[in-house]
Amino acid sequence: MHAPDNNDRDARLASLLDELTEAARRGERPQINDVASAHPDLAEELRALWGTALVAGAVAAGREDLSEATQDRPFAFPAAGTHRLPLPQDLPDFELREELGRGGMGVVYRAWQKSLEREVAVKLILRGELATAEEVARFQAEATAAGRLQHPQIVPIYEVGSAGGHCYFAMQLVEGTTLADRLSAGPLVPRDAARVILAVARAIHYAHTQGVIHRDLKPANILLDADGEPHVTDFGLAKLLTAATNLTRTGSVLGTPAYMAPELASGDRGAVGPASDIYSLGTILYALLTGRPPFQGPSPVDTVLMLLEQDPLPPRLLNRKLDRDLEIIVLKCLQKPPELRYESAAALADDLTAYLHDEPIAARSGQFSQIVARVFRETHHATVLENWGLLWMWHAVVLLVICVTTSIMHAGRARWPECDRPWPYLALWGGGLAVWAPIFWALRRLIGPVTAVERQIAHVWGGSLIAVVLLFVVESLLGLPVLTLSPVLGLIGGAVFVAKAGILSGLFYFHAAALFGTSLAMAVLQREGSDLGITLYGLVAAASFFLPGWKYYGQSRASREK
Numbered sequence: 001m002h003a004p005d006n007n008d009r010d011a012r013l014a015s016l017l018d019e020l021t022e023a024a025r026r027g028e029r030p031q032i033n034d035v036a037s038a039h040p041d042l043a044e045e046l047r048a049l050w051g052t053a054l055v056a057g058a059v060a061a062g063r064e065d066l067s068e069a070t071q072d073r074p075f076a077f078p079a080a081g082t083h084r085l086p087l088p089q090d091l092p093d094f095e096l097r098e099e100l101g102r103g104g105m106g107v108v109y110r111a112w113q114k115s116l117e118r119e120v121a122v123k124l125i126l127r128g129e130l131a132t133a134e135e136v137a138r139f140q141a142e143a144t145a146a147g148r149l150q151h152p153q154i155v156p157i158y159e160v161g162s163a164g165g166h167c168y169f170a171m172q173l174v175e176g177t178t179l180a181d182r183l184s185a186g187p188l189v190p191r192d193a194a195r196v197i198l199a200v201a202r203a204i205h206y207a208h209t210q211g212v213i214h215r216d217l218k219p220a221n222i223l224l225d226a227d228g229e230p231h232v233t234d235f236g237l238a239k240l241l242t243a244a245t246n247l248t249r250t251g252s253v254l255g256t257p258a259y260m261a262p263e264l265a266s267g268d269r270g271a272v273g274p275a276s277d278i279y280s281l282g283t284i285l286y287a288l289l290t291g292r293p294p295f296q297g298p299s300p301v302d303t304v305l306m307l308l309e310q311d312p313l314p315p316r317l318l319n320r321k322l323d324r325d326l327e328i329i330v331l332k333c334l335q336k337p338p339e340l341r342y343e344s345a346a347a348l349a350d351d352l353t354a355y356l357h358d359e360p361i362a363a364r365s366g367q368f369s370q371i372v373a374r375v376f377r378e379t380h381h382a383t384v385l386e387n388w389g390l391l392w393m394w395h396a397v398v399l400l401v402i403c404v405t406t407s408i409m410h411a412g413r414a415r416w417p418e419c420d421r422p423w424p425y426l427a428l429w430g431g432g433l434a435v436w437a438p439i440f441w442a443l444r445r446l447i448g449p450v451t452a453v454e455r456q457i458a459h460v461w462g463g464s465l466i467a468v469v470l471l472f473v474v475e476s477l478l479g480l481p482v483l484t485l486s487p488v489l490g491l492i493g494g495a496v497f498v499a500k501a502g503i504l505s506g507l508f509y510f511h512a513a514a515l516f517g518t519s520l521a522m523a524v525l526q527r528e529g530s531d532l533g534i535t536l537y538g539l540v541a542a543a544s545f546f547l548p549g550w551k552y553y554g555q556s557r558a559s560r561e562k
Contacts, residue, residue, distance in 0.1 A: 091163050094122055094170060106139065110173060113158075120158060121173040124166055143169045145212045145235040153203035155223065155233040174231050179284070180219035186291055187319065190326055191356060193288035196222075198352040199230050201281055205345035207232075208274045215272065217280035218259040219287065257303040258293035259283045262336050265304045275338035278345055282333020289326065290318040294334060309381070309452055311336075325361050332363045337377060376506035381453045385504060388454075389553030391440055396546035398436050402428060403538025410483055411531040422482050426472040433465050453503060464496045487526065489537050490519025497544060511544040 036043035089096040091111070098110040100121065111122040125139045147157040147169075160169040179196070182188070188196070200222060204214060214221075214235060221234040257265065261279035263272055287293045294312035297303035315330050316322045329351050335341050342348040342363075351361045385392075406425060413419040441458065444450065450458075471485045494515035501508035518540045522533035 091122065091168060092161060093159075094120070094168075096122060111170065113170065119173050120170045121155075122168055122170050124168045139167050141235075146171070146233075149207055149210055149212060151203050151206045153199050153229070153231055154207065155231050171233075172231075174223040174225050174233075176223060176225040178220050179222040179224055179230065179288075182224060183219050183287060183291070188288045190289060190319075190322055193285060194326060194352045194356055196224075196228075196230050196288065197281055197285045198349050198356070200232060200284075201345045201349040201352065203230075203232050204277050204281065205349065208277070208345060213272065213274060214277050214280075215264065216256065216260075217277055217284065218256045219284055220256075222284070257300045257307065258296055259287075260307070261338075262307055263338065265307045273338065274344060275341050278333055278341045278348055279335075279338075281345065281348060282330055282341075286312065286315055286330050286334065289315050289322055289330065292318070323355070325355050325364070328363045329355065329361060336379065340377070376509065378505040378507070379503065382504045384451055384454050384457075385548065385552040386556035387444060387447050389549045389551070389556055391443055392545045392549030393553065395436075395440060396542040396544075396549065398432070399545065400538045400542040402432050403534050403541070406483075407531055407535040407538075410534070420482060422472045422476045425482060426469065429472065430469040433469065437462065437465060456503060457500065460496055460499045464492050467492050483534065484526075486534050486537070487519045487522040489534075490515045490517075490522060490540075493537075493541050493544070494519065505548075508548075511548075514540055515544065 087096055087098065087109075093113060093115050095112045095114065096109040097112060100108045100110055102108065106123045106125055108121050108123045111120050112118075113120050143157055143160045146155065147160070150156065155174060156172050158170045158172070160167075162168065187193070200217075204217070207214060212235070214232070216234065217232070221232065223231045223233055225231060259280050260283075261272075261276040264276055283293050295303050295306040295310065297306050312331075312334055315327045316324070329348070332351075333341055333348060342351070347362065351363055354361045405428060409416070409419045409424060409428070418424055444454070468489060471488055472482070475482060475485050494512040497508045497512035497515060501512060515537075518537055522537055525533040525536070
């Protein structure tokens with residue numbers, strides 16, 4: 001029954017907007033106020049659509065006089081570079097009365113909307129006429145993203161427009177303070193912090209269902225009204241999941257380092273999604289409970305490096321009174337791999353609701369399959385292996401050559417009596433590895449800066465090499481026949497891959513198991529008088545390095561080709 005009316009309304013709006021656009025293109029001054037007065041039932045929507053057209057630059061590109069047609073008097077912006085307005089100041093239908101705050105891209109004023117006789121907040125693009133095309137596009141994207149959202153905990157957009165070549169939009173005025181200002185007074189009571197994030201999580205889930213990802217959630221972008229209710233604002237970095245435009249470049253770091261997700265910090269825009277906002281919600285909750293964000297370095301670069309390389313301290317180390325369930329909720333949000341976080345902001349909100357009602361939280365009750373997946377998953381450090389792929393393949397070759405040579409020497413000890421003593425093997429293993437290890441490390445350093453995690457792996461690997469060489473010394477000191485302790489090589493190698501599994505990827509547990517099994521097989525072969533044990537170890541150990549090396553070398557090449 002209502003479809004024809006809606007269709008007619010849309011057709012009238014399209015026709016009126018087309019008339020205004022054509023008038024602007026002819027160099028005339030479109031009288032938006034006159035048109036709106038002539039069509040009072042369409043006035044509000046027509047003003048919003050015309051304002052959006054101005055921000056987009058579709059009809060106002062480079063035409064300062066166009067916006068003046070909607071003004072009663074010129075809009076007196078200050079000289080370029082100052083951007084401080086003498087107040088009060090008039091915009092079309094708005095009187096700017098007081099500056100409320102400013103951020104990286106915009107400045108917000110308390111304003112009076114004349115037509116509806118109400119107080120609102122008006123945000124102007126900070127750089128004014130100096131704004132780049134990308135800044136204008138992001139400003140427009142904020143208005144577009146927030147304008148499509150209607151939720152009690154999201155600050156609504158009322159109107160979008162342009163004056164004197166400067167973009168602005170009007171939104172609800174939230175009387176109160178920001179969550180950042182509240183946090184400056186110290187941590188919140190845990191239950192109060194949970195209630196705040198619960199409300200924000202519900203709002204963000206709604207935004208996600210509408211195809212909007214915020215990407216810059218932080219305490220400064222959450223307003224607390226007089227009743228303490230949170231309201232999400234500042235969608236300047238929001239991403240529309242269905243948008244065809246691209247406002248960011250590959251490798252761009254977006255957001256505030258202390259509250260951004262790892263995939264945003266690394267510039268991996270392909271991995272950015274709802275889980276990125278869930279991570280940021282976890283950082284805010286962490287800050288509300290402890291008084292500080294999970295990572296806080298002396299500079300933004302240091303903070304980003306900490307975010308990418310380190311795990312956050314458990315919140316209860318900073319707040320002993322914190323409930324274990326709430327800590328589990330926070331840490332689940334802060335998982336580096338997005339797939340290990342809550343599957344949605346609604347799931348996070350549900351767990352916070354359960355916590356507030358003293359009910360079991362879902363984060364505690366992982367299914368067996370989920371637990372297994374977590375054990376064998378790659379950690380966030382696994383990407384460093386792309387620097388090691390080719391080197392690991394070369395290491396596999398070197399290791400196999402040394403092991404086969406050792407087997408040949410041991411099998412021919414009847415012809416070469418010296419091979420019945422430990423010194424030739426000590427020279428082969430000690431000399432060979434002593435030469436190869438610094439070459440290996442020097443080649444790695446040529447690839448780029450060495451991370452803290454890589455240094456940890458290098459220490460584990462270097463320790464294993466020392467242990468392998470000392471086996472020959474121990475045999476000699478104990479008066480044991482040469483290679484008697486060779487099965488221990490499998491145990492040393494297995495222990496190294498257990499460490500790698502914990503740091504890099506749970507798949508290395510399989511490599512560790514293979515090497516532990518090889519140690520037992522070597523012992524059996526030695527008992528049977530076979531000299532093939534060391535060759536068997538060489539094959540398994542070489543495969544353990546070569547296969548992941550091949551995998552990560554391929555990933556590295558694919559990354560470079562993108």
